[in-house]
Amino acid sequence: MPEAGRTLDQPLPFATPGISCRDLxxxxxxxxxxxxxxxxxxxxxxxxxxxxxxxxxxxxxxxMAGLVVPQAGSLExxxxxxxxxxxxxxxxxxxxxxxNTLASDLSAYECVALGRFAHIGWLGQAGPAxxxxxxxxxxxxxxxxxxxRRLSSLSGGERQRVSLARVxxxxxxxxxxxxxxxxxxxxxxEDIARILRRQAWECGTTVxxxxxxxxxxxxxxxxxxxxxxxxxxxxTVREALAQNWLxxxxxTPVSIISHxxxxxxxxxxxxxxxxxxxxx
Amino acid sequence: xxxxHASLSGEALAxxxxxxxxxxxxxxxxxxxxxxLLTGASLVVGTSDxxxxxxxxxxxxxxxDTVLWHIRLPRAVGAWLAGALLGLGGAIAQSxxxxxxxxxxxxxxASGAALGVTVSLLAVDASLSGxxxxxxxxxxxxxxxxxxxxIALTVALSRGVLETASLLLAGxxxxxxxxxxxSLLLLRSPDTWRTMQTFLLGNTGFLDWRGAALLGAVLLxxxxxxxxxxxGLDALMLGxxxxxxxGLSLPGLRLMLLVLLSLATATTVGQVxxxxxxxxxxxxxxxxxxxxxxxxLLVAAPVCGGALLQAADLISRWAIQxxxxxxxxxxxxxxxxxxxxxxxxxxxxA
Numbered sequence: 001m002p003e004a005g006r007t008l009d010q011p012l013p014f015a016t017p018g019i020s021c022r023d024l025x026x027x028x029x030x031x032x033x034x035x036x037x038x039x040x041x042x043x044x045x046x047x048x049x050x051x052x053x054x055x056x057x058x059x060x061x062x063x064m065a066g067l068v069v070p071q072a073g074s075l076e077x078x079x080x081x082x083x084x085x086x087x088x089x090x091x092x093x094x095x096x097x098x099x100n101t102l103a104s105d106l107s108a109y110e111c112v113a114l115g116r117f118a119h120i121g122w123l124g125q126a127g128p129a130x131x132x133x134x135x136x137x138x139x140x141x142x143x144x145x146x147x148x149r150r151l152s153s154l155s156g157g158e159r160q161r162v163s164l165a166r167v168x169x170x171x172x173x174x175x176x177x178x179x180x181x182x183x184x185x186x187x188x189x190e191d192i193a194r195i196l197r198r199q200a201w202e203c204g205t206t207v208x209x210x211x212x213x214x215x216x217x218x219x220x221x222x223x224x225x226x227x228x229x230x231x232x233x234x235x236t237v238r239e240a241l242a243q244n245w246l247x248x249x250x251x252t253p254v255s256i257i258s259h260x261x262x263x264x265x266x267x268x269x270x271x272x273x274x275x276x277x278x279x280x
Numbered sequence: 281x282x283x284x285h286a287s288l289s290g291e292a293l294a295x296x297x298x299x300x301x302x303x304x305x306x307x308x309x310x311x312x313x314x315x316x317l318l319t320g321a322s323l324v325v326g327t328s329d330x331x332x333x334x335x336x337x338x339x340x341x342x343x344x345d346t347v348l349w350h351i352r353l354p355r356a357v358g359a360w361l362a363g364a365l366l367g368l369g370g371a372i373a374q375s376x377x378x379x380x381x382x383x384x385x386x387x388x389x390a391s392g393a394a395l396g397v398t399v400s401l402l403a404v405d406a407s408l409s410g411x412x413x414x415x416x417x418x419x420x421x422x423x424x425x426x427x428x429x430x431i432a433l434t435v436a437l438s439r440g441v442l443e444t445a446s447l448l449l450a451g452x453x454x455x456x457x458x459x460x461x462x463s464l465l466l467l468r469s470p471d472t473w474r475t476m477q478t479f480l481l482g483n484t485g486f487l488d489w490r491g492a493a494l495l496g497a498v499l500l501x502x503x504x505x506x507x508x509x510x511x512g513l514d515a516l517m518l519g520x521x522x523x524x525x526x527g528l529s530l531p532g533l534r535l536m537l538l539v540l541l542s543l544a545t546a547t548t549v550g551q552v553x554x555x556x557x558x559x560x561x562x563x564x565x566x567x568x569x570x571x572x573x574x575x576x577l578l579v580a581a582p583v584c585g586g587a588l589l590q591a592a593d594l595i596s597r598w599a600i601q602x603x604x605x606x607x608x609x610x611x612x613x614x615x616x617x618x619x620x621x622x623x624x625x626x627x628x629x630a
Contacts, residue, residue: 067521091527104517105571114515118527122511150571166518170526 016079018043018174018206019064019094024073026056026063033059035229036073043173046200046207048217051226051249057210058099060226061176064208065096077174091118095172099179101163103152108162111151112138115169137168140195142188156183164192168199175199177209181216193219214246214265218256225249237263304576307569311583315360318590322356323348325598350489358487359593359607360586361495362552363562367585368502369544370559371566371577375513376537377444380567384545384559387434387447387538388454389427393549395462396426397479401472402465419479420491420550427546430454431538441534444520482555482608484593491551498547502540503582509536510575517574555608557615558585558592564622588614 017040026034033056041047049057062068064075066082075082077094085093095115106114115137116130126134138144141161151159160183167175180196181189193216200207200221208224211217218237225232225245233245240246241263246254255266324333326347336344369384377386400422435441438450466473512533515523524530548555562585566577592610599605 062521065525067524087529088527091525094525096522096525098519098522102517102519105567106514106517106573107571110514110573111518114511114518114526117511117515123508 017041017076019075019077019176019208021064021075022073024060024063024075025071026059026068027071033229034063034070037231038073039224039231039234041174041206041208043206044200044204045221046196046209047222047224048220049208049210049224049226050212050214050217050246051232052228052251055226055228055249057226058178061096061178061208061210065094065176066090067096088118088121091172092170093172094174094176095167095170097163097167097175097177097180099182101151101159103154103159104150106151107148108143108151108154108165109134109138109147111162112143112165112169115166118170133171134165134169137165138162140168141165142191157185157188160184161188161192164195168195172205174206175208177207179210179212181211181213189213189216197221214254214256215263218263218265303570304572304580308580308583311580311587315583315587315590318587318594319353319356319360322359322590322594322597323352325594326352354489354492355484355487355593356590358492358495358551359484360590361492361499362484362487362548362555363558363589363592364582364586365495365499365502365544365548366555366559366589367562367581367583368499368506368578369541369548370561370585371563371574371581372506372513372537372541372544373559374563375516375574375577376534376541377448378516380564381560383557384541384548385554385556387451387541388430388458389542389545389549390554391455391458391462392426392428392430392433393423393546393554394426394476394480395458395465396422396424396429398462398465398472398476399426401475402469423479423553424546424550427549428542430458431542431546435538441531441538444534447534478606479553480608481606482553482611484552484589484596484607485604487551495547495551498543499582502544503578505536506540506578507575509533510573510578513537513574513578552589553608555589555592555611557611558588561615561618562588565618568622 020040022038024034024037025032037060049060051057059068063070064082066075077085077090082090112134113126113130116126116133120126120130135144138147141164143158143161143165146154146158146162151162154162160180164177164180167177175196177196181192184192196207196209197219199205209220211220217223220237222235223237223240223245224234225240225248227249232249233240233243241256246256253268255268256263257266258264323337324330326333333348336348340348366384370382373382373384373386374380376382397419400419434447434450434454437453438446441447466476512523512528515526515528516533518526520530523533545559563577563581565588566572566580566584570576570580572580589607589611592614593607595614596605596607596610599610
């Protein structure tokens with residue numbers, strides 16, 4: 001938990017950001033997906049990326065994970081250019097979760113164990129620290145009971161939790177998560193959000209996740225609001241709401257209500273009862 | 281030991297699903313037992329009747345010594361080794377391309393081998409002075425060179441090993457073009473066609489101890505590195521991007537797997553010709569009966585492939601005694617039947 005007296009709106013006392021990019025541009029063929037994006041993400045913060053479909057959320061995460069080579073701009077992990085990190089050194093500090101997890105014959109435990117690849121290597125044996133990390137990650141995501149089951153026999157939501165456990169098992173200082181709550185029922189979405197928050201606050205991890213559900217995204221410490229290819233705004237949730245970034249990014253009024261100190265997205269569709277009352 | 285199996289508490293092992301660990305060893309034992317039985321049967325089945333063969337075994341003489349230990353045994357052992365290499369190649373190809381329909385000949389090696397053999401046969405026939413050396417290297421070496429050349433061409437056309445999809449497409453292009461060249465050459469010299477067919481249909485009849493030793497050495501050379509790379513194959517199961525994010529070098533892994541695949545396929549094609557379906561069916565058969573990690577698959581698929589080709593070899597010798605069927609025809613029939621069965625079971629379940 002953050003120490004008393006410090007609010008999440010204040011910058012953290014860390015000198016170097018976990019991951020940062022400057023003037024990042026990515027294009028696929030002639031289509032420019034990201035245009036001069038500059039961001040700095042502090043350790044110990046959970047940041048959510050929101051934006052309309054096709055605005056480049058996944059591409060931004062994939063580029064930051066080193067899976068897409070940008071046309072222009074620079075990327076730094078812990079103050080050192082991303083490309084300068086040796087592959088496995090980098091994987092120990094940066095973990096990425098794909099939007100969809102493929103079904104395969106691997107058991108859930110084997111899948112999570114692969115999260116330790118950067119620590120164990122090709123031929124090494126999993127030591128006590130590795131096994132402990134794997135177990136912690138599986139316990140945190142509630143995936144321990146299916147350790148022996150094959151990924152292909154798990155439901156989409158169960159598989160998603162196993163994948164999240166794989167990412168947590170890496171014990172990386174920067175987590176890039178593409179829609180970690182897809183396929184999950186609302187209570188489990190909440191669990192995942194709680195895990196991400198705890199990871200940031202208690203372990204000092206830089207957590208960046210694309211999140212579809214606006215109400216859930218508004219639980220994050222900070223928001224990155226992406227319009228098509230460009231950042232509309234990056235700041236705290238209060239800043240985002242005060243400056244109406246969401247409506248600008250989605251190109252349509254987005255209504256957010258406040259309830260018990262939490263911000264909730266309210267669909268602008270009229271409630272059924274209201275419609276009946278008017279027509280009756 | 282895979283990461284998953286290493287130093288786990290009893291509780292964690294229970295989570296891993298004892299079934300998976302406990303079924304693998306009995307399965308392997310049964311497969312190896314079948315192999316031993318098939319090897320024994322291979323000794324007594326041949327152009328002479330079974331009774332004579334058993335007499336030979338009981339009271340050996342010079343004749344029986346030659347037939348049993350220098351013709352039949354190397355053939356049985358060689359068939360197992362060739363099948364094992366195809367099974368290993370199939371397992372590698374299916375994991376590398378993340379496609380259960382991938383087979384070891386996917387990258388044009390089959391067409392390359394066929395072209396190599398055709399050119400070498402033509403060179404011998406026509407005594408082309410310029411190509412005399414091609415005839416000199418022999419059919420097996422020509423097949424090996426052809427297969428390696430075709431795979432190299434595929435890799436060159438896909439501009440390296442950066443993308444799996446372009447490798448597959450380049451493989452298809454190379455296979456078609458080289459087949460067309462082979463057909464063109466054969467059109468101009470119909471006599472070569474017959475000899476060529478013996479090779480194309482797959483034939484275990486030419487295997488001797490030298491061939492078996494070569495297959496054995498190559499199997500070892502491919503098997504050990506493949507096992508060392510199995511963790512990478514497991515990671516590939518999660519998708520290429522995820523594997524890359526875990527800290528693997530994908531181009532490096534792909535390149536090494538391609539080298540192993542080429543070596544396994546080219547050597548097998550050189551020794552027994554184009555034996556189809558074994559490389560495709562063996563990993564399938566393993567996955568149907570066991571739920572295995574990639575490492576276990578890399579052990580089980582060769583054992584299964586070896587037994588399959590040995591069985592096919594036995595049938596090819598026994599079916600129309602005293603004549604022989606080309607072993608490739610037998611494997612094609614067996615493999616085809618198995619796949620149709622699989623298809624029917626699937627549609628029924630659906």
